[in-house]
Structure formats: structure tokens, C-alpha cells
Amino acid sequence: MQATIITIGDEILIGQIVDTNSAWMARELNKIGVHVYEIISISDDRAHILSAFAKAEQQSDIVLVTGGLGPTKDDITKKTICEYFNDTLVLNQEVLDHVVRLFKEYVKAPMVDMNKDQALVPKKAQVIMNEYGTAPGMWLEENETIFVSMPGVPFEMKALMRDSVIPRIEKIGNLPFIHHRTILTAGQGESTIATRLEEWENNLPAHIKLAYLPSLGTVRLRLSSRGVDKDFIVNSVAGQIQELYTIIEDVIVGESNDESLVHAVVQLLKDKNLTVATAESCTGGKIASLITEIPGASQVFIGSTVTYATQSKIDMLNVDPAIIEKYSVVSEQVAIEMAMKARLKFKSDFAIATTGNAGPTQGDSDAPVGTVYIGIATPLNVYGLHFMMGNHRERVVQKTINKALELLQKELIEM
Structure with missing residues (x-):
């Protein structure tokens, strides 16, 4: 089975938001053996939508569409679907009852006609109830091609896909x-x-x-x-x-089946029943952010300090000012102090510390741009390592994050 994914919205094309829906849908389709032939983003324009639908119908067995289903006048997907399928909009009482209930329980405001219009669906469509929003999903079949239209709000779309669309596609059969x-x-x-x-x-x-x-x-x-x-x-x-x-x-x-180093690290921590904390300077809390994005990270991640300024390292981590004075805030000795003090502060098994100069200016240290020190504190010892990460700020930060996670992973493997 071959699929085309279409995301609709001018906000995507002007870079106002990033289209994460299509990437997520592609991963979910891949898991069940559906080959994604094409992913396209198009404008909220009738002619553009009709053209994209016609092309997708010729090349795919199933077409997944997100976006353009809101209550405002610029959301035209339903009307354009009707035009494409030579159909008309009809009131679906189940959807209307659902919208009324949502407004009564959560919105606490009077409904207007635009909200009631969410219950209008193409007559040929099979409605997929959206438990988390007012715009329903719609399943249409014609000329041996399936069209599924869903709202563009990511958590609404994901719920519809997981609970209804994916199971229904799987029942069609013949999936590798x-x-x-x-x-x-x-x-x-x-x-x-x-x-x-x-x-x-x-x-x-x-x-x-x-x-x-x-x-x-x-x-x-x-x-x-x-x-x-x-x-x-x-x-x-x-x-x-x-x-x-x-x-x-x-x-x-x-x-890692999740294809990321941080997933592998978190899984190792879980498997070994160990914990970690972070003390971040040049990485600005990004290591902690990556870890806490993973479901279940609370089992292994204790906490973090973002000690970006020199004084904050003294105030929040109790780094010895004499060490900073002697060796510089960007140094192996300070990285070691940060990791050691973070492990003590959070009572974790491991701690990661980063201090460096990501640029473009030198900041509180004379260290050249790209200089980074990473500290690792383990149940047995603590050490710091020096790296030169280049002269591009974003690359310096990202390479530091990856290297810190790599070092932690090696320690965990050897435990």
C-alpha cells in the first residue's frame, strides 16, 4: 500500500510553524508496512488543494490530509473536499452534540454559528469522532483511493491516527x-x-x-x-x-529503535536502575530538556542547574571561587567541580557538567571560541575532558550535548 501525506496551511509555507505532523504520520505508517510515496505542504487555496488531491489519487492508495478544518472562513478543506467528490455538506448530529458538550464543559462561552458549522461534514464521508477537539476526522473512499482528512492540531491528529485510522488501515490487509x-x-x-x-x-x-x-x-x-x-x-x-x-x-x-543517543542513555539508566543529574553552562539546559522529553525519564533524571553566569556556579553549585580564579571558568577543574557538586546536590548516581565558550564572543573566559570542558561524575570517580568544537555557536552546543551523552553512555555500559 502506498500513501501520500498532504498538510494544508499558509502558516507552514511562510515558516510560521514547523510541520511535525507529516513526519510523525510517516513513522506510524512505516511501522505497519505502508510506503509513503510523497509528503507535500500546500496553501489554504481551493485550486491548490484540488490539484494536490488529483495528483495524490493517481499515485497512492491512501491520502492523509491534515489542516484547514477550523471554524474560520480561511479553513476551506471541507468545502473543497465536497467539490472534489461532487458532494454536499450535511449536519452530523453526533458531532454537533459533541461540540456542544465541549463548549459546556471546557470553553464556558456561548457557541456561535462558526462553531456549530464544525458539525457539517461531506455526505459521503464516514465521520471519525475527535474526542479532543471540535473538528472531526473524515474518511472517504472513491475510485479505489482512500482519503482521510484530519485536523492539523498535532495532539488531535495523533489521537485520531492511533485510535481509528491506523487500526482501520491495518484491517485492509496485505501489508508487508x-x-x-x-x-x-x-x-x-x-x-x-x-x-x-x-x-x-x-x-x-x-x-x-x-x-x-x-x-x-x-x-x-x-x-x-x-x-x-x-x-x-x-x-x-x-x-x-x-x-x-x-x-x-x-x-x-x-x-536504539528510537534512533537517538539520548533514548539509548535513558534506557540504560532504567535498565541499571541508576540516576543522573546535570549542571549546564554552555549547553543552557538542553541536555536536561532532551532527557525530560522522553516518557518515563522521571525514573532516572533527578534534576538540573543551568549555571550560565560565573557567579551562578558559585551560588547554586558551591563551586570554589578560588578554582575559578586560578584556572578560569572554562576549564577542566571547573567542569570537574560542577559535576561533583551536582551529583552531591541532587544525590544522583551520575552527573554531567558542561562549561565552554560557544561564541561568538569570549564572555567571562579568555578561552578561544569552541573550547568546551565536560565533567562526568560517577559513583567511583570524577573527571573532566577538553574538546575543541569549532567556531559555529549552534554546532558547538550540539556537539557538546552529543559528546556529553556519549561519555555518560560509555560509563553506563562499563558499569
Whole structure:
């Protein structure tokens, strides 16, 4: 089965918001064996929508549409769907009752006609009730192509997809089994790893594909396969993973189906029943933010201090002012102090500390732009490491985050 994803909204095209819906939908479709042929974003324009629908119908079995279903006049998706399917809008009493209940229980304001219009749906559509909003989902089938229109609000769309759309697509049948395994590496760049893997990659079976997914400081290697024989696919990918370990085991830092280093770190902490805290300067709390985005992180993450200014390191972490005076705020000694004091402050098993000069100016230290020190405190010892992360501020911060997580992961693996 092949799918097209269409997101509708001028706010996407002018960069006012980032389209996260299509990426999420693509991942969910991939999990059940639906191949996404194309993802497009289009304007709230009748002609543009009609053109996109016509093209999608020619190339896909299912077309998923989000956006343009609000109560305002610029949300024209329902009317355009009616035009495309030669249909008319009719009042759906179940949807109207739902909208009335939402206003009564949560909005506490009188309904206007625009709100009631949310209950108007194309006559040919099968309504998918939206428990979290007023705009329902709509399922239409014509000319052997399925169109599913959903609201653009991410949490509303995700609920509709999980609870109704995905299960219904699965019942259609004839979906292949898709299997991914992702190996995380650190310490070597994409080209170096590719050179080491050249012979192995050339001999991969035709049904297994390898993708290099580089980011600052890490490279993910994703092996993918699809077919009807689940056991064959899983076992053949597992065999290739074993060969991969024999070639580049020195740079492999773990495996994560969620394809991120922070997921792997959090999972290791959970598996080993250990905790971590952070003391961040140049990374500005971003390590803590990444960790706490993961469901269940509260089991392993104790807390964080963002001690960006020099004085805050003294006031909040009790870093010895004499050490800062002697070695500079951007130094191995201060990174060690920050990590050690954070571990004591939060009573965690591990602590990460970052201090550095991300640029573009030198700030409170004479250290060159790109200078970073990372401190790691463990149940057994504490140490600091020096890195030069370049001269681009965003790259310096992101590389520091990845390196800090990599160092923590190595400590956890060795526990």
C-alpha cells in the first residue's frame, strides 16, 4: 500500500510553524508496512488543494490530509473536499452534540454559528469522532483511493491516527512486515565508517538496505528490510548486525529503535536502575530538556542547574571561587567541580557538567571560541575532558550535548 501525506496551511509555507505532523504520520505508517510515496505542504487555496488531491489519487492508495478544518472562513478543506467528490455538506448530529458538550464543559462561552458549522461534514464521508477537539476526522473512499482528512492540531491528529485510522488501515490487509534496527556510533565520521564497511555493505542481501544518518558527533546506521516472512526478515537482519559488530565494534555505543543517543542513555539508566543529574553552562539546559522529553525519564533524571553566569556556579553549585580564579571558568577543574557538586546536590548516581565558550564572543573566559570542558561524575570517580568544537555557536552546543551523552553512555555500559 502506498500513501501520500498532504498538510494544508499558509502558516507552514511562510515558516510560521514547523510541520511535525507529516513526519510523525510517516513513522506510524512505516511501522505497519505502508510506503509513503510523497509528503507535500500546500496553501489554504481551493485550486491548490484540488490539484494536490488529483495528483495524490493517481499515485497512492491512501491520502492523509491534515489542516484547514477550523471554524474560520480561511479553513476551506471541507468545502473543497465536497467539490472534489461532487458532494454536499450535511449536519452530523453526533458531532454537533459533541461540540456542544465541549463548549459546556471546557470553553464556558456561548457557541456561535462558526462553531456549530464544525458539525457539517461531506455526505459521503464516514465521520471519525475527535474526542479532543471540535473538528472531526473524515474518511472517504472513491475510485479505489482512500482519503482521510484530519485536523492539523498535532495532539488531535495523533489521537485520531492511533485510535481509528491506523487500526482501520491495518484491517485492509496485505501489508508487508517492515523491520528496522539502528546502531549508534560515535567517535568517527560518516566517510570513515563507510570506508570500513565498504566490503560488508557491498555484500548485503538485496532485501536489506543500509542508511547512514549522521549528526554532530554521532552516526546512526539503520538496517531496514520488508517482506511477508517476518521470521526470515528479523533473523537475516540480526545476522548482518552481528557482522557489523565484528567490523566496527570500537565505535558502536549502543542500539536504539528510537534512533537517538539520548533514548539509548535513558534506557540504560532504567535498565541499571541508576540516576543522573546535570549542571549546564554552555549547553543552557538542553541536555536536561532532551532527557525530560522522553516518557518515563522521571525514573532516572533527578534534576538540573543551568549555571550560565560565573557567579551562578558559585551560588547554586558551591563551586570554589578560588578554582575559578586560578584556572578560569572554562576549564577542566571547573567542569570537574560542577559535576561533583551536582551529583552531591541532587544525590544522583551520575552527573554531567558542561562549561565552554560557544561564541561568538569570549564572555567571562579568555578561552578561544569552541573550547568546551565536560565533567562526568560517577559513583567511583570524577573527571573532566577538553574538546575543541569549532567556531559555529549552534554546532558547538550540539556537539557538546552529543559528546556529553556519549561519555555518560560509555560509563553506563562499563558499569
